[in-house]
Amino acid sequence: MQDKRLEKDLETLGKTLVIDESLRKYLDENYTAMKDMDSRRKGAVGLLKCATILLACIMGIGVVGTINPVLAKDIPILYQLFVGLNQTFFNDTPYEQYAEPKALSMIDNDIEVTIEEIFCDQHEFGYTYTIKSLKGKLKQGDAEYVAVFTDETIKINGEIFDSTTIYGDGNYQDDYTYTGMNIYESLSLLPDQFGLSLSFTEFKDVTQEELNIAGKWDFETVVTKHTNPYSKVVEVNKKLEVSEPALFELEIEEIGFTPLHIYIRMNASEKEVAKALDVYDIDFTLIDNLGQIYLPGNGGMTRNEEGIYEWYKTFSIPEEFPSWIAIVPSCVPYDEGEWIPKKRITKEEYTGILPVVIKRETLGDYSIIEVRQQEEDVIVRVKAKPMQNHAYLVLALEDGDERRGGSTYKEKGEIEWRYKDCKVEELQGFELEDRSERFDAEQMIKIEIN
Incomplete structure (x- = not known):
């Protein structure tokens, strides 16, 4: 069944994209080879996955996602980064405006590292990369999805770049190939265009058992900041007096709208905020005049050399451009004796009847509106409320088993x-x-946007 669906998707894709004859022949030859190889492999991961790798490497998965969103939904996406790249304010700005294809490759110790694409907005830049072993197997364990840590030196216009936050993800495509992404955040606005130098010396997972390689892979390229018609940076320079969990003054520096998300930058002096942070974590939620949902994204808090605490927080993109946005601080108690947030667990039985509404204190309901099977995975779709916090949904299965999953923000x-x-x-x-x-x-604190 997967083969038939793939054949149909590839046929549609061939009609959608303009591919020269030599590239089309190369695709056909590799597709046939992969199909033969897949039929001989015991416990194979499936032809659909192999062909998706081929398509992504040759044409770029972003083209598929932009030109034909049905294909993007039906074909497994290798580069999860590009799902976010396509989520613009009104979903009408093409992917190509926000990511530059690079295909920069270096080989060392029989390992080929390729920088596939690079994107950059106001405070973030990121890239997707592929690690390919040209000799022995790259994959050492059984895990398919592995978060890889990279040891690298980054320079922007010749100066060492010191990011506040780095995060990434990735997965194996086969025993010899790993594809991942890294995203870096900076408290300073990035230049509109800059020279980027990436020097890698190590790729490893946290256990160093699934993947652990060393070498020297150096890349240099020019990166252009990506914006769209809705991009906007609002210099705020307002202060909010927070009374709980302790009295401190929060200075709001900047709110920005980018093709990928909304971000806020804030700071507070060490003397004032340290008491609060001893017993509580501090978080933030956005609300606006239209009652839209702003789901929490990445980012975090750092303390600079002067002892100032600085926040850079990101949120999902709204459906419409608001006239004002308000920042609402919140406090999260630590678990007793632990430096981690205190968990509150709410349980709800599933009888097959939807929606399933999980009631929560002060935060609004968490409504489960769809449960479906998709091949070997269970998909659960939920509806959040404006005062949404960082909640994690766990499936309780029969025989006392449970399953933890991954989430994607939708519209x-x-x-x-x-x-x-x-x-x-x-x-x-x-x-x-x-x-x-x-x-x-x-x-x-309410900030006027227009």
Whole structure:
């Protein structure tokens, strides 16, 4: 069945894209070779996956996602980064405006590293990369999805770049190939165009058992900042007096709209905020005049050399451009004796009837609106509320088993959870883990956008 679906998708893709004859012949030859190889392999991962790798490497998965969104949904996406790249304000700006194809390759110790694409917005830049072993197997363990840590030196216009945050993800495509992404955040605005130098010396996972390689791979290129008609940076320079969990003054520096997300930059002096951070984590939520959903993204807090705490937080993109946005701080108590947020777990039985509404204190309901089987995975779609916190949804399965998954933000405050290797008929209930977050709507600061 997968073969037939792939054949149909490839046929449609061939009609959608303009491919010269030599490239089309190369695709056909590799597709046939992969099909033969797949039929001989015991426990093979499947032809669909192999062909997707081929398509992504040759044409760029971003083209598929932009020109034909149906294909993007039906074909497994290798580069999860590009899902976000296509989520612009009104979904009408093409992917190509926000990522530059690079295909820069270096070989050392029989390992080929390729920088596939690079994107850059106001405070972030990132890239997708492929590691390919030209000799022995790259994959050492059984895991398919592995977060890889990179040891690299980054220079922007010849100066060492010191990022505040780095995060990434990736997965094996086969025993010899790993594809991943890295995203870096900076408290300073990045130049509109700059020379980028990336020097890698190591790729490894946290256990150093699934992947652990060393060498020297150096890349140099020019990066252009990506914007769209809705990109905007608002210099705020306003202060908010926060009274809970302790009295401190929060200075709001900047709010930015980019093709990928909304971000806020804030700071507070060490003397004032240190007392609060001893017993609480501090988080933030956005609300606006249109009542739109702003789901929390990445980013975090750092302390600079002067002892100032600095926040750079990102949120999902709204459906419409608001006239004002308000920042609402919240406090999250630490678990007793632990330097981690205190968890609050709410359980709800699943009987097959939807929606399943999980009630939460002060934060609004968490509504499960769809549960479906997609091949070997269970997909759960939920609807969030404007005062959404960092909640994690766990599946309770029969025989006391449970499954933890990964989430993707969709439009209009919807979140899609994916749980691997389980069945809908095994599902007994849901467990929602949140961070016991407490909001005080009286404490907020409103910023005019227009």
